[in-house]
Amino acid sequence: MKLDLSNALLNSELKEYQDKVNAIHQSLLDKSCLGNDFIGWLDWPLDYDKEEFDRIKSVAEEIRNDGDVLLVCGIGGSYLGARSAIEMLNGLYPDDKLEIIYTGNGLSATYLQQVLNHIEGKSVYLNVISKSGTTTETAVAFRIFEKYMYAHYDKEEAQRRIIATTDKARGTLKALADAKNYRTFVIPDDIGGRFSVFTAVGLLPIAASGVDISEIMKGCQKAHKDFQDSSLESNIAYQYAVARRILEQQGKCNELFVTYEPSMTMVAEWWKQLFGESEGKDGKGIFPGSVTFTTDLHSMGQFIQEGTKNLFETLLLVENPTYDIKFPSDSDNLDNMNYLADKSVNWINKMACLGTIDAHVNTGKVPNIILTLDDTSAFSYGYMIYFFFRACAMSVLLLDVNPFNQPGVEVYKKNMFNLLGKPE
Amino acid sequence: MKLDLSNALLNSELKEYQDKVNAIHQSLLDKSCLGNDFIGWLDWPLDYDKEEFDRIKSVAEEIRNDGDVLLVCGIGGSYLGARSAIEMLNGLYPDDKLEIIYTGNGLSATYLQQVLNHIEGKSVYLNVISKSGTTTETAVAFRIFEKYMYAHYDKEEAQRRIIATTDKARGTLKALADAKNYRTFVIPDDIGGRFSVFTAVGLLPIAASGVDISEIMKGCQKAHKDFQDSSLESNIAYQYAVARRILEQQGKCNELFVTYEPSMTMVAEWWKQLFGESEGKDGKGIFPGSVTFTTDLHSMGQFIQEGTKNLFETLLLVENPTYDIKFPSDSDNLDNMNYLADKSVNWINKMACLGTIDAHVNTGKVPNIILTLDDTSAFSYGYMIYFFFRACAMSVLLLDVNPFNQPGVEVYKKNMFNLLGKPE
Numbered sequence: 108m109k110l111d112l113s114n115a116l117l118n119s120e121l122k123e124y125q126d127k128v129n130a131i132h133q134s135l136l137d138k139s140c141l142g143n144d145f146i147g148w149l150d151w152p153l154d155y156d157k158e159e160f161d162r163i164k165s166v167a168e169e170i171r172n173d174g175d176v177l178l179v180c181g182i183g184g185s186y187l188g189a190r191s192a193i194e195m196l197n198g199l200y201p202d203d204k205l206e207i208i209y210t211g212n213g214l215s216a217t218y219l220q221q222v223l224n225h226i227e228g229k230s231v232y233l234n235v236i237s238k239s240g241t242t243t244e245t246a247v248a249f250r251i252f253e254k255y256m257y258a259h260y261d262k263e264e265a266q267r268r269i270i271a272t273t274d275k276a277r278g279t280l281k282a283l284a285d286a287k288n289y290r291t292f293v294i295p296d297d298i299g300g301r302f303s304v305f306t307a308v309g310l311l312p313i314a315a316s317g318v319d320i321s322e323i324m325k326g327c328q329k330a331h332k333d334f335q336d337s338s339l340e341s342n343i344a345y346q347y348a349v350a351r352r353i354l355e356q357q358g359k360c361n362e363l364f365v366t367y368e369p370s371m372t373m374v375a376e377w378w379k380q381l382f383g384e385s386e387g388k389d390g391k392g393i394f395p396g397s398v399t400f401t402t403d404l405h406s407m408g409q410f411i412q413e414g415t416k417n418l419f420e421t422l423l424l425v426e427n428p429t430y431d432i433k434f435p436s437d438s439d440n441l442d443n444m445n446y447l448a449d450k451s452v453n454w455i456n457k458m459a460c461l462g463t464i465d466a467h468v469n470t471g472k473v474p475n476i477i478l479t480l481d482d483t484s485a486f487s488y489g490y491m492i493y494f495f496f497r498a499c500a501m502s503v504l505l506l507d508v509n510p511f512n513q514p515g516v517e518v519y520k521k522n523m524f525n526l527l528g529k530p531e
Numbered sequence: 532m533k534l535d536l537s538n539a540l541l542n543s544e545l546k547e548y549q550d551k552v553n554a555i556h557q558s559l560l561d562k563s564c565l566g567n568d569f570i571g572w573l574d575w576p577l578d579y580d581k582e583e584f585d586r587i588k589s590v591a592e593e594i595r596n597d598g599d600v601l602l603v604c605g606i607g608g609s610y611l612g613a614r615s616a617i618e619m620l621n622g623l624y625p626d627d628k629l630e631i632i633y634t635g636n637g638l639s640a641t642y643l644q645q646v647l648n649h650i651e652g653k654s655v656y657l658n659v660i661s662k663s664g665t666t667t668e669t670a671v672a673f674r675i676f677e678k679y680m681y682a683h684y685d686k687e688e689a690q691r692r693i694i695a696t697t698d699k700a701r702g703t704l705k706a707l708a709d710a711k712n713y714r715t716f717v718i719p720d721d722i723g724g725r726f727s728v729f730t731a732v733g734l735l736p737i738a739a740s741g742v743d744i745s746e747i748m749k750g751c752q753k754a755h756k757d758f759q760d761s762s763l764e765s766n767i768a769y770q771y772a773v774a775r776r777i778l779e780q781q782g783k784c785n786e787l788f789v790t791y792e793p794s795m796t797m798v799a800e801w802w803k804q805l806f807g808e809s810e811g812k813d814g815k816g817i818f819p820g821s822v823t824f825t826t827d828l829h830s831m832g833q834f835i836q837e838g839t840k841n842l843f844e845t846l847l848l849v850e851n852p853t854y855d856i857k858f859p860s861d862s863d864n865l866d867n868m869n870y871l872a873d874k875s876v877n878w879i880n881k882m883a884c885l886g887t888i889d890a891h892v893n894t895g896k897v898p899n900i901i902l903t904l905d906d907t908s909a910f911s912y913g914y915m916i917y918f919f920f921r922a923c924a925m926s927v928l929l930l931d932v933n934p935f936n937q938p939g940v941e942v943y944k945k946n947m948f949n950l951l952g953k954p955e
Contacts, residue, residue, distance in 0.1 A: 183829025198641060200632075200649040208624075213826045214880035215792045217622060217907075220854035225624040244825055246868050247858060247879065254859050283865040300829075360841060361785065361818055368639045380830030387834025394785055394839060395831075396820050401668055402637045404943055405607025405724075406804030407819075410811025412939030415818060417784060430644035434671060435678050441707040444670050446953055455671065455951065456638035462946030470942050483641075515836030518894050519828055522886030527879065529870055 108330075108490055109479045110343035114464060115419070116474040117353050121339045124349045124505070131504045132337035132345070140504055142511030147297030148496055151305055152324065152331040159293060160324075163307055166270060166290065167314030171205055174268075175229035178222075178252055179312045180211030181236030181272075182244045183380060184300025189312035191377040192304065192488055196318050198370045198429065207316055211235065211248035219251060231256065232315075236272040236308055238294045240280025243523065272307045299511055301381050304492055318485050326489025334497045344494050347421075347476065348502035354474055355393050359419040363411065364397040366423050367460055368483070372399050374423065374491075381495055385510040386503040401459050408463075412471045419474040420467065423491075424460065427482040428453055532754075532914055533903040534767035538888055539843070540898040541777050545763045548773045548929070555928045556761035556769070564928055566935030571721030572920055575729055576748065576755040583717060584748075587731055590694060590714065591738030595629055598692075599653035602646075602676055603736045604635035605660030605696075606668045607804060608724025613736035615801040616728065616912055620742050622794045622853065631740055635659065635672035643675060655680065656739075660696040660732055662718045664704025667947065696731045723935055725805050728916055742909050750913025758921045768918050771845075771900065772926035778898055779817050783843040787835065788821040790847050791884055792907070796823050798847065798915075805919055809934040810927040825883050832887075836895045843898040844891065847915075848884065851906040852877055 112121075134140035135149060147154075170177055179186055186209050193207055210222055233256055235249045256265040271284035272292040284291045292307030303309060305327055314320045334344045351362065362382070364375045375397035386392040398407050411418060434455065436448035447455060467473040478494075480487045503510035536545075558564035559573060571578075594601055603610055610633050617631055630653075634646055657680055659673045680689040695708035699717040708715045716731030727733060729751055738744045758768045775786065786806070788799045799821035810816040822831050835842060858879065860872035871879060891897040902918075904911045927934035 182826065187830065198645045200642075200645040202645075202648055212829070213791075213793060213823070214876060214883055215794075215852065216856040216876035216880065217853045218624075218793050219856055219876065221622045221624040221626075224626055240866060243879070243883070244829075246866050247871070247876065250859060250861060250866060250868055251856065254861075279866055286863075286865055360839060367637075369637060369642050370639075376830065383831050383834040383838070387831075387836075387838025389837065390840055392834055392838040394818075394820070394834065394842070396818070399637070402606065405636075405668075405940065406611065406800065407807050407811075408943065409937045409939040410807040410816055410818065412811075412942055413813065414807070414811025414816040414939075415784060416814055418818070428639065429641045432640040432643055432675065435674060437674060437678075439710075441710055442664060442670050442674060442703055444674055447671070447951065450951075452638060452640035452643065452671065455667070456640065458950040459638055459667070459943070459947045462948075462950050463943040465946045466942035471939070513833045515833040515838075515895075516829065518836055518890035519832065519883070519887040522889045523883045524886075526882040526886050527871065527874075 108343065108481070108487070108494060110346055111477040111479070112346065112350055114468045114475040114477060115350055115354070116468065116472070117350060118357055119353050121346055121349050124352070125339050127505060128339060128345050128349065128501065129337050131501055134504070135500060142509040145297055145299045145302075145511035147295050148302035148305070150331070151298065152327040152493065155305065155324070156293070159307065160310070163292065163311050164314055164320065167311060170232045170315045171317065173230060174205055174232045176226050176231045177205060177207050177312065177315050178226070178231060178233045179207060179209050179236065180233060180245055180249050180252060181308070182212040182242060184303050185236040185245070185308055186212050187373065187377040187380055188304025188309040188492075191373040192309060192313045192318065192323070193316040194370050194373045195483055195488060196485055197316055201316075203317055205315065205317070207312060210252065211245035214244055214247060219248060223251075223255060231259070231268065233269045234272060234311055235269070235280065237280050238274055239278045240273060240283065243520070270311070272311060301384055302496060305489070320485070322485035323489035326486035327493040330490045330493035330497070334494070344497035345501050347478070347498045348505065350476055351393060351502050352505050354419045359393070359417055359474065361394045361396055361418045363418055363420045364395065364423065365400055365420050367400050367456055368425060368428060369399055369402065370483070371423065372397070375399070378495060381499050384513050385499050386506055386508055388508050388515065391506055391508055400463065401456070404463060411467055411473055416472065419476065421476045422464070422478060424477065424479045425483055426479055429483050532767065532905070532911070532918055534770055535901040535903070536770065536774055538892045538899040538901060539774055539778070540892065540896070541774060542781060543777050545770055545773050548776070549763050551929060552763060552769050552773065552925065553761050555925055558928070559924060566933040569721055569723045569726075569935035571719050572726035572729070574755070575722065576751040576917065579729065579748070580717070583731065584734070584744075587716065587734050587738055588744065591735060594656045594739045595741065597654060598629055598656045600650050600655045601629060601631050601736065601739050602650070602655060602657045603631060603633050603660065604657060604669055604673050604676060605732070606636040606666060608727050609660040609669070609732055610636050611725075611797065611801040611804055612728025612733040612916075615797040616733065616737045616742065616747070617740040618794050618797045619907055619912060620909055621740055625740070627741055629739065629741070631736060634676065635669035638668055638671060643672060647675075647679060655683070655692065657693045658696060658735055659693070659704065661704050662698055663702045664697060664707060667944070694735070696735060725808055726920060729913070744909070746909035747913035750910040751917040754914045754917035754921070758918070768921035769925050771902070771922045772929065774900055775817060775926050776929050778843045783817070783841055783898065785818045785820055785842045787842055787844045788819065788847065789824055789844050791824050791880055792849060792852060793823055793826065794907070795847065796821070799823070802919060805923050808937050809923050810930055810932055812932050812939065815930055815932060824887060825880070828887060835891055835897055840896065843900065845900045846888070846902060848901065848903045849907055850903055853907050
């Protein structure tokens with residue numbers, strides 16, 4: 108993974124932040140930073156439960172062999188990580204028997220009913236993911252789909268097909284799963300939802316989609332090693348962390364996450380939760396938005412080029428995408444496209460990207476931070492995610508904000524529970 | 532459709548804008564406003580070509596009877612309108628034989644290759660949509676899929692299955708379609724891409740998806756009638772237009788489009804093009820973002836509630852969603868959810884919405900503009916789209932910006948063409 112700040116239009120130098128970065132880095136390592144009860148993700152690439160990891164692989168294999176549909180029932184960090192990996196690594200039209208459907212992440216009856224219709228007659232597995240089991244969206248969908256399972260399979264078979272990822276010992280969902288003999292996987296106590304993709308939360312659905320999750324772990328292990336040194340000369344995660352803060356100082360209140368692969372749109376959604384939920388507190392934070400290019404050059408491109416000058420872009424490019432296509436020649440050339448004959452479509456995409464960077468930076472004066480992944484492999488996915496974990500923690504701590512809580516999410520819940528008449 | 536500004540926290544009164552609104556309204560009617568060569572959309576609900584409309588219906592019927600897949604090949608306004616309607620009206624898991632796949636809206640070879648793999652062995656129709664035929668993304672994909680068609684069908688059959696929506700007389704695509712005997716539909720000269728969903732651009736794919744497009748036209752006709760009067764007492768499109776400008780004056784530089792139905796996520800994407808491309812010029816404009824609730828309450832909710840106070844929300848709610856589900860009772864109640872037993876899931880969603888409005892407005896001090904649609908019918912879709920057309924034109928003209936051009940989109944294209952070595 109590479110970081111290029113040469114188009115970031117920074118007006119201060121990264122190294123001015125070195126002392127602060129060193130201090131925060133140390134506070135992470137010795138677990139004295141803000142929110143220090145939720146930094147289990149930091150050494151997770153080494154500390155993860157290997158026995159459970161093997162069990163995840165084996166259950167995933169069973170789902171793959173036996174299932175047509177896997178329902179992933181979770182919200183926020185309990186589905187965005189898995190979905191970001193599954194779409195990036197398998198694409199939007201994967202050639203796979205197993206279809207993965209995300210549910211329990213909203214309260215639309217129309218969506219639930221259409222999923223119920225869609226899965227009728229198929230071999231279904233259900234993975235419910237919730238630390239407590241009391242998250243309304245997930246609990247509502249889970250009861251509906253759990254009933255579906257018992258209506259379509261005998262008791263023992265339904266029990267085999269329902270898998271809970273939840274607290275190791277406590278909570279409503281753990282108790283329910285134990286009482287009903289469902290298999291369970293663990294959400295660790297010290298890892299928050301948006302940092303949980305390397306736990307069973309993300310890994311079970313990802314493995315079920317056919318991805319080699321060992322490669323993901325190798326990727327995050329490599330990143331864990333690469334980001335041990337806090338020097339802003341070499342640590343690209345911290346370079347990104349600091350560059351964001353400098354741009355914020357320059358009046359850029361919006362960050363747009365840009366990809367050139369439609370399969371990475373959910374990576375952007377995952378990133379928006381990571382950064383938005385980590386730093387949007389105390390009236391602070393850069394607003395995280397996203398676009399998929401070149402698609403959205405024909406919708407949001409105008410605004411970025413010539414609209415209000417309060418944006419910067421963070422590009423996540425891929426050096427070697429999964430497939431390439433040679434653009435065909437045509438003897439009639441009625442479309443006048445023969446000037447691209449025999450060119451690689453990835454090369455065309457790359458030229459569009461370079462032309463856009465030039466347009467946005469040099470004409471539009473919009474700073475561009477450019478990240479480049481080697482490829483869309485499971486290894487690169489793992490590396491990238493851990494890069495963002497470290498970058499996010501550093502960037503938010505530089506703002507004197509606790510990156511690991513989300514107190515504001517409780518306000519709507521409290522109001523909603525009142526309106527729903529939930530007993531205390 | 533209803534508009535509620537009681538939670539918009541406006542610190543000036545709409546009526547202060549009445550004189551300006553009257554003048555702009557008149558300049559639209561007498562076609563003297565900025566960008567007046569592109570306001571064909573204004574009276575289109577009455578002026579549209581009825582003979583072509585019938586022909587759209589008949590070709591759509593043929594596609595429905597005969598096709599497994601319709602490839603919609605277009606970018607920006609040439610696909611966002613159709614996709615927004617198709618997903619809102621049919622849902623994300625429609626129970627339909629015909630699958631609609633969007634292509635020609637990007638340059639990812641991986642995406643193109645996966646679509647090629649996915650359609651293999653299926654009965655395919657191809658609708659290419661481009662005014663000129665020279666838009667790179669669409670032209671690249673079209674040549675690739677056109678070759679696919681000739682490789683899989685004999686010449687006459689391929690010709691029957693390829694349909695071009697393009698200029699009525701000029702341009703590369705029109706000439707190509709005529710030379711190859713493809714059926715064509717017209718993109719009018721005075722209607723820009725983001726205002727084109729009521730033309731063949733949107734209507735052919737929408738009709739092919741099984742929607743009754745006559746109902747869409749009835750909806751926009753009703754809106755056309757309802758918004759003839761420029762009074763801010765009654766014209767909700769202009770109320771919305773002015774409210775945005777007042778909030779901008781109050782320092783709100785970001786507008787978040789909020790829906791509570793996942794099937795309306797593409798309506799938000801369509802809206803982002805409409806407003807972003809119309810007003811993001813001359814260093815001006817409100818940045819248009821979007822979220823789908825309750826899903827994104829668990830990702831962006833924290834930022835909205837407690838982050839930087841430069842946002843307002845525009846909610847698009849649905850009074851009567853397509854389906855409802857009665858939340859089931861459970862004798863064991865191991866999940867403690869029986870307090871919701873026999874409640875309607877739509878009611879639960881509504882309570883989540885009311886709780887969120889209260890949390891964001893009263894605790895978070897985030898202004899909320901609330902739009903409510905009666906239902907997700909084709910009629911309501913047509914009404915809503917025309918509402919946004921009128922609101923957008925008024926809101927952007929209030930900013931002294933031409934709402935109907937997109938000069939900034941040319942900058943990246945020019946750079947890209949240089950890099951691609953395109954002949955003059």
